[in-house]
Structure formats: C-alpha cells, structure tokens
Amino acid sequence: MSSTLTTNRYGSIAPEIYDIDKPDFALPDTAFHLERFRGFSAPILEPACGSGRTLIPFLQAGLDLTGFDPSPEMLDRCRARCSATGFAPDLAGWTFADFAYPGTFGAILVPAGSFTLIDDFAAAMAALRRFHDHLDPGGVLVLDIQGLASLPVRGEDRRRWTAPNGDLLTLEGVRSRTDWFRQRAEVTYRYERWRDHQLVETQIDIMAQRFWGLDEFRMTLEAAGFADISVVGDYDRSRGVRSSDRGWTFEARKP
Known part of the structure; x- marks a missing residue:
C-alpha cells in the first residue's frame, strides 16, 4: 500500500x-x-x-x-x-x-x-x-x-505537554496496522488541544513507515x-x- x-x-x-x-x-x-x-x-x-x-x-x-x-x-x-x-x-x-x-x-x-x-x-x-x-x-x-527491529513494536504512545501560551497538548498513538510482507506499519495519532479545561481542537494523523x-x-x-x-x-x-x-x-x- x-x-x-x-x-x-x-x-x-x-x-x-x-x-x-x-x-x-x-x-x-x-x-x-x-x-x-x-x-x-x-x-x-x-x-x-x-x-x-x-x-x-x-x-x-x-x-x-x-x-x-x-x-x-x-x-x-x-x-x-x-x-x-x-x-x-x-x-x-x-x-x-x-x-x-x-x-x-x-x-x-x-x-x-x-x-x-x-x-x-x-x-x-x-x-x-x-x-x-x-x-x-x-x-x-x-x-x-x-x-x-522496529516493525514488531506495538506499544501505545500517550503523552502531554504545556504550550507556551498555557494550552495543554495531548497525544495518543496506537499501532493500527502492521504489514509484514511490505515491512510497513501505520500508527494512528490523536492530537488534542485543551484550553481552560475545555477541548478546543482535535486532529487525527495516520503515520506510515517502511522499515529496512x-x-x-x-x-x-x-x-x-x-x-x-x-x-x-x-x-x-x-x-x-x-x-x-x-x-x-x-x-x-x-x-
């Protein structure tokens, strides 16, 4: 793919x-x-x-x-x-x-x-x-x-940061696909921006890599x-x- x-x-x-x-x-x-x-x-x-x-x-x-x-x-x-x-x-x-x-x-x-x-x-x-x-x-x-060696790794990634303007930025990454034949993996990342304890922005990115x-x-x-x-x-x-x-x-x- x-x-x-x-x-x-x-x-x-x-x-x-x-x-x-x-x-x-x-x-x-x-x-x-x-x-x-x-x-x-x-x-x-x-x-x-x-x-x-x-x-x-x-x-x-x-x-x-x-x-x-x-x-x-x-x-x-x-x-x-x-x-x-x-x-x-x-x-x-x-x-x-x-x-x-x-x-x-x-x-x-x-x-x-x-x-x-x-x-x-x-x-x-x-x-x-x-x-x-x-x-x-x-x-x-x-x-x-x-x-x-990175292809079998399936751990979830959950982290958070405070932006210079005080926003809380969060990330959640989950391995969503592993293609052993093509040496390829996909991770779905959900990014969120929180301001004053309210969710104000959400983005979904799918990152695909081929390992060698x-x-x-x-x-x-x-x-x-x-x-x-x-x-x-x-x-x-x-x-x-x-x-x-x-x-x-x-x-x-x-x-």
Whole structure:
C-alpha cells in the first residue's frame, strides 16, 4: 500500500508538539551529523527539514543548507524560527517524489529516520535515484533509517505537554496496522488541544513507515548508483552495527 494524502500529514498541532518535545540537540543525531560535516564547504540539501531542528544548528555552524518539506505547517514554523535567528535559507514545499532543483549539491542529509516515511519500496527507490541525480560527482548522501527491529513494536504512545501560551497538548498513538510482507506499519495519532479545561481542537494523523533490513538498504543504495557505502549504528562510530540498534546512519557517495 502506498502513501496517500491521508498518511504522513503533519497538521497544526503536531509541529507545535514537535518543537516542544524535540528542541535543538535533544536527539543525538544533530551533534553526530554536525561533527560529520564540520568544515564542509559545499551546499547541503535537507529533505523533510521539518521545523528546522537540524537545519538551524547547521546554519548556525556556518554550513550552507537548503531544505524542503511537504507540510506547510512545518515550513511556516521553520521560516519563523530561521527568521528569529537571523537566517533566510531557501525553503520549499516539495515532497520526496517531486523535488527538483536546477543545480546539484555537495551532500544530501536525511536525519532521524525521515526516509522511513516513504512507506513504499518503489517510491523509496525513486527518491534515492532522485537524490543521486541532485548530487555533485563525488557528493555524499548521509541518511538515517530505522531497521526491521522496529516493525514488531506495538506499544501505545500517550503523552502531554504545556504550550507556551498555557494550552495543554495531548497525544495518543496506537499501532493500527502492521504489514509484514511490505515491512510497513501505520500508527494512528490523536492530537488534542485543551484550553481552560475545555477541548478546543482535535486532529487525527495516520503515520506510515517502511522499515529496512541492513543488507537490503545497502543493496538498494547500490542499485540507485551509489558507491563506498558505510553504516554506523545508533550514532556510535566506536563499534560495529548491531541488530538491537534503534537506527542506522548510512553514508554513500555518488561516483
């Protein structure tokens, strides 16, 4: 089953929660990727840049980033956050399936498993080929994915946050579908906004992900034209990858 307009949509409440729950450097990927790109002088593209959790620290480090995201709400927050920190990067409302730039980039960075939101193998393969086409010769793709160990996980997700204006924001996530054949899972999220003890807004988002095998993804990168492929588990370069890793970071080069 391929993604539709009803899946992987971030409405207005989800990006607000995202910024509260994941402030800059709250997750280990940002520091890891900043170290990788220290001193990098070529332009970098960040697909699915969201509200700027990675993009803004990279700009602050003097790196040249361009970003796109299909969520208008995420992009609005990203533009506002960039403006507040004195930056005005090139941001666009592309998707993985239709992004197109007139030039190429020295690197493409997809952190924190955003690539798994492409929940169909053929669409993921097309995106990787599009990445390849948008890289300079010798350019690098750095991409985080979640492995198949995440596919059986069925725990419910219930959390709450207080927004800066005092609203109570709540989330309830329930695994609603697991497709073992396509390595795909759906989680139905219910977002609520409470103000003065009254429910004032509710949104339902269905998030779909496709999880990957380690060798499967390596071979998929090779089929897309990439070479010199390496992988790191859980942002730890001091050891080899493990089946228990929550995520893998692949790096590959366009010959």
